[in-house]
Amino acid sequence: MTTADASEQPEPSGPRPEVRTVAGAVRGTREAGAAVFRGIPFAEPPVGPLRFAAPRPVRRWDGVRDAVSYGPPPPQGGHFGMDALAQDAVGGDWLTVNIWSPEPGPGTGLPVMVWIHGGAYTIGMSGLPEYDGGRLARDGGVVVVTFNYRVGPEGFGQFEGAPANRGLLDQIAALEWVRDNIAAFGGDPDRVTVFGQSAGGGSVAALLAMPRAAGLFRRAVAQSAQGTFFSPELAADIAGACAAGLGLRPTAADLATVAPARLSAAGDAVGAEAARWADRWGRVAHRPILFSPVVDGDALPVTPWQALADGAGRDVGLLVGHTRDEQRLFTALDGLLGQVTQEQATAALDAFAPGPDGARRYREGLPAASPEELYELVQSDWLFRMPSLHLAQAQTAAGGRAHVYELTWPAPGMGGAFGACHGLDVPLVFGNLDRGQPAVLIGEGPPPEAEALSARMRAAWTAFAAHGDPGWPAYDAGQRLVQLFGTAPAVTAYPEETSRLVWQDHAFPVLPLTGG
Structure with a gap:
């Protein structure tokens, strides 16, 4: 299979809608009966001094920002040619949201569905054509939100000097942005449903177990939830193998000197030979799966199954399959x-x-x-x-x-x-x-x-x-x-x-x- 052009999108029609977010005004497009806004930043670009850091709130901007194109994808692994899409992208403004709304404007109060894409925690971006939310929004009378989060080593590498689960922290930051802004797009911040598939389904499960995500969504849909959750020791050992391939230590300071595309490629190289680490890494070496949420005892205290058994999701509706x-x-x-x-x-x-x-x-x-x-x-x-x-x-x-x-x-x-x-x-x-x-x-x-x-x-x-x-x-x-x-x-x-x-x-x- 080949990756379709992530920039494909319908031709706009009608007057362009404007919405004011907490950080500033945005102007989108109208496409087949829905107002569409693409590439709105929900956090500061995680590059330079902010690389491998938890997401920071986006700074305010003056004037009206065009929101007609998807933001650049985060660095990608090499599966299905996704790395080429990321390498062609300009800039590090990876953390952006996209919105499809049948009826933007405060007071509309439509249900909100926030999509978390899959990709084995190694690839994935919200701008792929299969994730266009227009039909779901129009036919279902809901506001659809998609977003990027850091994947692979950038988002899930267990590096000394960096917080664990940065990809999950990005997801929480996106949900906080939805809480603070979605009413202006016609959504009800008290009726948010997260839904995701594969690693996105595993992310939904992780969010159910994360205290920092409590109250950010009312319902959750986990489609084919990926069941891999790593110990810090396993995640650190895999990160060490990736860093060693570059002749570096698995620290944020060392790896910050490496271009993101090169770091992703180092992960791919370890994955290609993961079977030789089967005695150390167990089942994940056979697939291979190098990156997954880390049960670090802090951001993610326990596995989702333990958290739900302890009642963490008792007040959240769950659809799973x-x-x-x-x-x-x-x-x-x-x-x-x-x-x-x-x-x-x-x-x-x-x-x-x-x-x-x-x-x-x-x-x-x-x-x-x-x-x-x-x-x-x-x-x-x-x-x-x-x-x-x-x-x-x-x-x-x-x-x-x-x-x-x-x-x-x-x-x-x-x-x-x-x-x-x-x-x-x-x-x-x-x-x-x-x-x-x-x-x-x-x-x-x-x-x-x-x-x-x-x-x-x-x-x-x-x-x-x-x-x-x-x-x-x-x-x-x-x-x-x-x-x-x-x-x-x-x-x-x-x-x-x-x-x-x-x-x-x-x-x-x-x-x-x-x-x-």
């Missing part, structure tokens, strides 16, 4: 579709299944499963499916409310090879079925069933943002009812029963440094 075939996309990208051997399946089960008998329980629970099915199931479950389900279970066990879904509709692109894979939910939720990377999954000319499914999912997400009910019963430990989004939608007991039972006693602890 996953796709049926999460791993299929990665199997395809690795060139392994139809090629997985018994040895590869055994290695995956040994690496990722929980506990001493997890591999055996998978084989006994699914005696007819092929090597490829077992290979995909255990990785889907470890990284996305069971972390998402366990968020709902922790929330409900503490007396909170959660709604659960599974996307089962198989993507028609590439002859249907992808199934209901990771990332398929993104174009369906935004309604952008013919643009950006995920459009490859749906294929040329979205079929009517894709349009119909997208309409159902958009209606559910915006209804949840508006009043907390997506249209199906809340999850509980007895019936375990979930919404299946397939060709024919249905509410049924959670269908992945073998996986649920295999993982039911797993606590999703902090991932440790496993060797010295």
Whole structure:
């Protein structure tokens, strides 16, 4: 897959709307019935003396600032050509928000949906065409906000002399900006829903556990939440390997001398050889996953599952779910579709299944499963499916409310090879079925069933943002009812029963440094 041009956007139409933010006035555009504002800074550029620092409030400006183009993306890893997009960007004003509003102006009071993009905490930017919020805003009667946050070493590298979780702190700064400014764009600051997918879903989970984020959102949607949360020791060891590749120490002072693109490339180089650190880094070396939120005991005191079990999200509505075939996309990208051997399946089960008998329980629970099915199931479950389900279970066990879904509709692109894979939910939720990377999954000319499914999912997400009910019963430990989004939608007991039972006693602890 190739990355679509992040600068693509519809032609503006009509008089240009103006809004005054706390920091100054901005002038956007009108596009297909929505007022659109792009590239509004929510924090000072994290460069120079502010590199590797927590985000600082943006300074005021005089006059009216044009808000018609996305801000430059933060430094990126090399996957899907994202690093090239970042290297072509000018300046370090990475921390910007974009807004789509059906009806800007104070007093409108529309629900607000704030999107947190995914990308394995290593890539991602709000300006990708698949994240255009126009259709979701217009059809759903909501204000949609997207934003950039620091990823990779800039946002999640564990460097001496720098605060941990800078990417998450950027997200909190964006939500604080929404709290202070969104009313002027037609939004209700007391009806904010955060929603995100993959690393964005993991970020949503992290925000539920962060005291500094308390009160900044009323509802949360975690789509295929990435379940990796690092100990400080693991994160520091990975950062040390990245710095060593540059001949430096993993300190903010040393690494501030390195261009951001070069630091990102150093992370990519370590990732390419991560398997040789498997004895030290454990499961994340097999994927490889070099950057994730760090449970540092301060900004992020405990894992999301522990926080929710302790009642941290009891007053926050939660919508959470996953796709049926999460791993299929990665199997395809690795060139392994139809090629997985018994040895590869055994290695995956040994690496990722929980506990001493997890591999055996998978084989006994699914005696007819092929090597490829077992290979995909255990990785889907470890990284996305069971972390998402366990968020709902922790929330409900503490007396909170959660709604659960599974996307089962198989993507028609590439002859249907992808199934209901990771990332398929993104174009369906935004309604952008013919643009950006995920459009490859749906294929040329979205079929009517894709349009119909997208309409159902958009209606559910915006209804949840508006009043907390997506249209199906809340999850509980007895019936375990979930919404299946397939060709024919249905509410049924959670269908992945073998996986649920295999993982039911797993606590999703902090991932440790496993060797010295």
